[in-house]
Amino acid sequence: MATRNKNKMCEFEALLAEHIEGIELLSLDDVGIVGETPETGTTFEENTMIKARAAAAESGYLSIADDSGLVVPALGGEPGVRSARYAGCEGSPAERDRANNALLLKNMAGIKDRYAEFVCCIACAYPKGGGEGDFVVTGRVSGEILCEPRGSGGFGYDPLFWYDELGKTFAELSPEEKNKVSHRAVAVMALAEKLKEIKRIRELLC
Structure with a gap:
């Protein structure tokens, strides 16, 4: 998996394990990849x-x-693709989260329409496919931005994201609750179904 984020790795492993038995995820560090790939997309x-x-x-x-x-x-779609670096903070993950949340609250001041979506896109790419067979799945979840943070769990914008169906912010959800409803959970479910479909096709062709 193209990440070094331990929180993200743990969340993905837990989610995928619910759908695909025996799957093992390796991080960039696990396979010895150094450096970062520039995110030049829009x-x-x-x-x-x-x-x-x-x-x-x-x-x-x-x-x-x-x-x-x-x-x-x-906010015109903000923070969008700049969500992780919204405030431009270069500190620790916790420091970046606090800075991003503070800027979001500042920019939302006085705004009555506080509707928001968490979006997760997952791409799967083959090492020698030349792009053939590569695919992207997407998960979304709707909520609202609170005027102050609530909860100590999760990461990122979770303390500000109110999920009305459970009456809690994402930061107030247990890992088990979050893994059932999050944008990442929806996307991972779609990914798992796609991977299982590919596996079945390969078994039929062998």
């Missing part, structure tokens, strides 16, 4: 495919990558 779909293809080419493994973020229509 959409989640473009960025995730850029990362997946780069990881597949360098590692020689079937590779997946995700690009996730928060989309607030009242």
Whole structure:
């Protein structure tokens, strides 16, 4: 998987394990890939495919990558593809999260329409396919941005994202609750179904 983010790895492993028995995920560090792939795309779909293809080419493994973020229509779609670096903070992940949340609240001040979506796109790329067979799946979940953070779990914008169906922010959900309803959960379910379909086709052809 084209990431070094331990939180993301843990979440993906837990989600995929529910759908595909015996699957093992390796991070960029696990396969010895150094450096970062520039996210030069203008959409989640473009960025995730850029990362997946780069990881597949360098590692020689079937590779997946995700690009996730928060989309607030009242802010013209911000933070969008810049969600992780919205405030431009270069500190630790926790420091970046605090800075991003603070900027989001500042930009949302006085705005009544607080509707937002978490979006997760996952790309899967083959190491020697030349792009053939590569695909992207997408998951979305709707909510609202609160005026102050609530909860201590999760990461990113979770403390500000109110999920009305459960009456909690994503940061107030248990890992088990979040893994059933999150944008990442929806996307991973679609990924798992696609991978199982590919596996069945290969078994029929063998």
